[in-house]
Amino acid sequence: MTVFARRHPHLPAVLLAAAEQHSDRPYLVFPDRQLTYKEAVDRIPAVAAVLRDVYGVGRGDRVAVVGPNSLEYALTLWAVAWLGAISVGLNGWWTGAEMRHGLAVAQPRVLVGEPRQLDRLTEDPGLPTVTFGEVFSQLGRAAAPLDPELGEDDPVAILFTSGTTGRPKGATITHRGLVNFAQDSQFRGAADALLAGRETPSSPPVSLLVGPFFHISGIGPLLAGGPFNGMTMVFPPRGRWDPLVHLSLTARYGVTQWSGVPTQLLRLLRHPALASYDVSTLRTIGFGGAPMSSELAALLGSVIPGARPAMGFGMSETCGQGTNIAGELLVDNPQSIGYATPTSEVRVLSEGDEVGEIAIRCPSGFLGYWGDPAATAAVLDADGWYRTGDYGRILGGMLQLESRLRDMIIRGGENIYPIEIENRLSEHPAILDAAVIGVPHDDLGQEVLAVVVSSLSAREVREWVGLTLAPYKVPAHVRFVDALPYSATGKLLKRELERSLGG
Known part of the structure; x- marks a missing residue:
């Protein structure tokens, strides 16, 4: 596969480099508090020590995590990675029965979460179950050192995704996968600016992050994309997503990057109060999760002309890698989902220009579905090609999504x-x-x-x-x-x- 010759060996190395280069820059900005990159690096080993000493978490162990995005959630994910363990992201909207299925699949050593989500487990889950508050009340132990044997192909997270069986499966992603996700994205953005004759921004981006940490859209920026380029990540308050809050935070923090799903962007761009907020700092509007409508394409090109739209096609199994399309090319070709990213190979399993199943191979590919070799073998071959279950065709060198194999x-x-x-x-x-x-x-x-x-x-x-x-x-x-x-x-x-x- 195509890989970057110079790359970080694992995710903590990315964060340590960010703390050295962007020491006092805000990293995580939540409504009630924030941490700089240096403060995050100083605090993570203490959280890792609690997981290690109190709950027995070590290399290769799974730690299930559930709840809305929070500072404690973010630091817990980092502490798990620090120990060489594997985080298990349970969907925060799941019922108790769905959570029990996820726990049965991953067999974690401990479950950490918010009371509201944990209370859905009305039956004993059969493992230690604690709140974030209980974990963080025990800080002060000797700091846990970074796992000295941590390698880039070690698993770091299990993200649940469904398939033809209708039961969630745990896609196991690696340090390499997320590091490559960040480096591929950074390289793509720099090359795109160079080819378009645009100046490279002099300061790191500020992103308003709405993706939950149990999605690749949340954990990817948190553990890789953000630290790799010194990004400041601003998080909205808990509760239902509100376009007015989104606009207010954009103006307050000088947000340069929006990301989300097309439905959220449509509501923002249609909003009657949009003109009342200063969104002039926006440089990029990124989205995925669904094809772009012609209406969204028209709005992106007219309502905020200074912001460059970008769309990606990927999934948890590829750490979001696959294809990408941006700028005028995207606005002019709303039916397309773009070209393969620099480290991705994409092919359509068909003859000629016929519609066929889309397959992707890249260094960000997953190891397989945790504890389910049959499901893994059905979609991932020995050469690393992942059958996505989506149908498409290649027109003019660009991929066009036609339909979804599983009627998703x-x-x-x-x-x-x-x-x-x-x-x-x-x-x-x-x-x-x-x-x-x-x-x-x-x-x-x-x-x-x-x-x-x-x-x-x-x-x-x-x-x-x-x-x-x-x-x-x-x-x-x-x-x-x-x-x-x-x-x-x-x-x-x-x-x-x-x-x-x-x-």
């Missing part, structure tokens, strides 16, 4: 796999048959529609799903039919179902 629904940037909801629906004795599809939504991109054969009410259907699945997976719409369409071979005809419903 993307609601506000959250990936929802219909089969998981369908499996839950089928467990109800009064539901004879069920199918789940996505329907368009102006703000969220898509919402969940359940089509069921049942005598239940819509409320009863939603309540049944909500008992075991996260709220964002609960169908926003329920339609009742006498029967679902099937082919002669017994295959559910979802496309025909969508047409019959006017989709």
